[in-house]
Amino acid sequence: MRALVLCVLLAPALSACRYNFVPLIPPQIEPELPARVTQATLTRDGETLRLQAQVDGRFEPGYLSVAWFNGSAPIGTDSVYLDAAQRRAAFSLRAPEKGAYRAVLSFGGTVLRQVELYEVEP
Template sequence: MRRRLLVLSLAALLLSGCRYTFWPLIPPEAAYPERASLSGELVEQKDRVVAVINVRRWPEPDYLELRWYHGEELLKEASIWVEKPQKLKVELPYQGEGFYRLLLYSGGRPLLQLDLGEPSLPPPPASPGQEPGAG
């Protein structure tokens, strides 16, 4: 009885090394996820900026959220219902020189950022032993 149990244990141990690590042997190809694809540009005019947004791929009808900033100040926030690929034009307020940023979101996820102007850099940190503001 003991001998038979030992042989069965050894056979189970040897056969366990002959199994594949996953099943099926070749996993099926996963479908490429449907994602939104956007491109755009900001066209500066005298008293406004026109955002030209090209929606190249849009998986399902949803809102496209726009947030227009001048520096850190939010100037305009809007939502546009998008059902299919299309070209959109949105007029945005323009307050003269400075750094402007348009952020595009869908479902709370950022999709695209368009910039206009040059961002201002923060002042360099004061050196040790130097008074702030002295230069």
């Protein structure tokens, strides 16, 4: 008899239909994405290589740097200061010969993107 009374009293606490956490609806999480290059193009215009890039995401103002390579040989560097109002950058490099060109973009010491233009076999 005691066991039956005990089971009846504990039944509501042991039922499977109850919430397991509080609050019932968790708060919405807003992710903070790091700086990233969303658009980058490397094209040739006559004897000049042109690189266009756009940085999106949340970032502190700083320099977007580019390191130019022909194959594995470094051929130049450049940088542009970016902030919340100026998120686009344009770079150019004189390169009269066809080659296997790469441009490595970095922001704050972190490499963000590499763009390539292969006019010959690398």
